[in-house]
Amino acid sequence: MKLARVVETSAAVAATRSRKTKTAELGALLDEATADEIPTVVAWLSGVIGQGRLGVGWRSLSSMGGAPAGEPTLTVDGVDEVFDRLAGAHGPGSATLRKDLLIEMFGAATEAEQGFLRRLMTGELRQGALAGVMVDAIASASGQPLDLxxxxxxxxxxxxxTASLAVHGGADALAAVGLQVGRAVAPMLATPADSLADAVVTLGPDVVVDFKLDGARVQVHRRGDEVSVYTRSLRDITSAVPDIVEVARQLPCNAVILDGETLTLDADGRPRPFQDTMSRFGSAGVADDDPAALLRPFFFDCLHLDGIDLIDRPLTERLDALTALAADLRIPSVVNPTVEEAQSHLDAALAAGHEGVMVKSLAGPYAAGRRGKAWQKVKPVHTFDLVVLGAEWGSGRRTGFLSNLHLGARDPDGGPPIMVGKTFKGLTDKLLQWQTDEFPKHESHRDSYTVYLRPEIVVEIELDGVQRSSRYPGGVALRFARVVRYRPDKTVDEADTVETIRALLPDS
Known part of the structure; x- marks a missing residue:
């Protein structure tokens, strides 16, 4: 298959907001691809390179332009082979080899292909091929049941x-896929509740109410002495969290998959700032004389235990397994509370320094990778994870610092983030300095007032509400927005959508 056909489909998908049209375009492309090409095409149109890190940075790619080719000659297999060689280039002479490979590939690319390759290789390919849309297209092209x-x-x-299984193995191969200890599972996600009382009544009477810890999501896998720890974005951080690995190895079992949170605690048991927890994710170890830097895991779900898959079992059975295995590591919770008892639990969570509570149906299975009503989160104020689109230079005491943030919400149809407001509130001197140092590394362009960023940085914003506004493309404006913290544990694809923001409108 010619690369030009992939580029053409990418442009067509980006040009429409219709999920049906996106699925049709992607399905048609996959119909034309060979069985061996499909996994590569699926990866690229999902914005992913199968080889992972290529050892090529933005600066190197920005200089790869030159006169584009007049006719498309590049193929999917040919470009994938170049990616193999880039990823495998190491040692003396590797920089020269990478440069030569890039010059040759970009020199053979048309203008449209050059733009596609540059965006793909820098992680900026966001043409709306969301996972759900791609799953639909894979089912359509392979002729396999969508549920499978x-x-x-x-x-x-x-x-x-998944595409390879569907094409090469069919329904039998898809149906045979099960939980695999050591392979990360897409985490189940929660939706914001209208109120605590509404969540308890709607999901009740059989519910559990957990503390919502001010920590980072972790998924812990263990088989024998082999332990793997993953973030919510499925990044393997095992080597950076030896303290969690040691806790997992002490559990009285042979094989387990646990879902939970981790955080660092003060001597009195209160959570330390979220930034302290996140700084440990980039560390190779912990000093023996700094017990406060230890990451403490707390779990709220058990997906597998000693050969038994629990993912399709009701939450009540999964919690029974978790309690039998590690009752002392369970997140504080109450089962089947009244609204008044649930409120007392929320008050206790806030008093202990945590974010709020999670209300969960005890009857529900673990719906990995989906936001469903079976899990609802309750916080005392509205907080959203938004994308930093740019920052304006400050004035007065902030002169010389990047200050006022341009904020975007995720487009649910997969397009670029949609701007919904600005804020300079909540920024400490430390954050101002960090922004000024960090943002230029993500710069796409600038003018005399603003540095505009590639959509790569997620920030948690607290606000009092929203109002209708024609000032921003999202049609809403944030009221009294202030910065809570940056979220290096989250990708842009995990930011809140503009629909979630609009749901706060009084008459929505």
């Missing part, structure tokens, strides 16, 4: 692998 394709993707966490 969705489940295989949920359990593999990989669209290319």
């Amino acid at each position: 394709v969705r489940r295989a993707h949920m359990l593999t966490g990989s669209l290319p692998e």
Whole structure:
């Protein structure tokens, strides 16, 4: 298959907001691809390169322009081979080899292909091929049942692998996919509740109410002495969290998959600032004389235990397994509370320094990778994870610092983030300095007032509400927005959508 055909489909998908049209365009492309090409095409149109890190930075790619080719000659297999060689280039002479490979590939690319390759290789390819849309397209192109394709993707966490199973193995291969200890599972996500009382009544009477810890999501896998720890974005951080690994190795079992949170605690047991927890994710270890830097894991779900898959069992059975295995590591919770008892639990969570509570149906299975009503989060104020689109230079005491943030919400149809407001509130001197140092590394362009960023940085914003506004493309404006913290544990694809923001409108 010619690369030009992939580029053409990418442009067509980006040009429409219709999920049906996106699925049709992607399905048609996959119909034309060979069985061996499909995983690569699926990966690219999902904005992913199968080889992972290529050792090529933005600066190197920005200089790769030159006169484009007049006719398309590049193929999917040919470009994938170049990516193999880039990823495998190491040692003396590797920089020269990478440069030569890039010059040759970009020199053979048309203008449209050059733009596609540059965006793909820098992680900026966001043409709306969301996972759900791609799953639909894989099912359509392979002729396999959509439910089977969705489940295989949920359990593999990989669209290319799912596509390969669907095309090469069919329904039997898809149905055979199960939980695999050591392979990360897409985490189940929660939706904001209208209120605590509404969540308890709607999901009740059989519910559990957990503390919502001010920590980072972790998924812990263990088989024998082999332990793997993953973030909510499925990044393997095992080597950076030896303290969690040691806790997992002490559990009285042979094989387990646990879902939970981790955080660092003060001597009195209160959570330390979120930034302290996140700084540990980039560390190779902990000093023996600094017990406060230890990451403490707390779990709220058990997906597998000693050969038994629990992911499809009701939450009540999963919690029974978790309690039998590690009752002392369970997140504080109350089962089947009245509204008044749930409120007392929320008050206790806030008093202990945590974010709020999670209300969960005890009857529900673990719907990995989905936001469903079975899990609802309750916080005392509205907080959203938004994308930093730019920052304006400050004035007065902030002169010389990047200050006022341009904020965007995720487009649910996969397009670029949609601007919904600005804020300079909540920024400490430390954050101002960090922004001024960090933002230029993500710069796309600038003018005399503003540095505009590639959509790569997620920030948690607290606000009092929203109002209708024609000033911003999202049609809403944030009221009294202030910065809570940056979220290096989250990708842009995990930011809140503009629909979630609009849901706060009084008459929505």
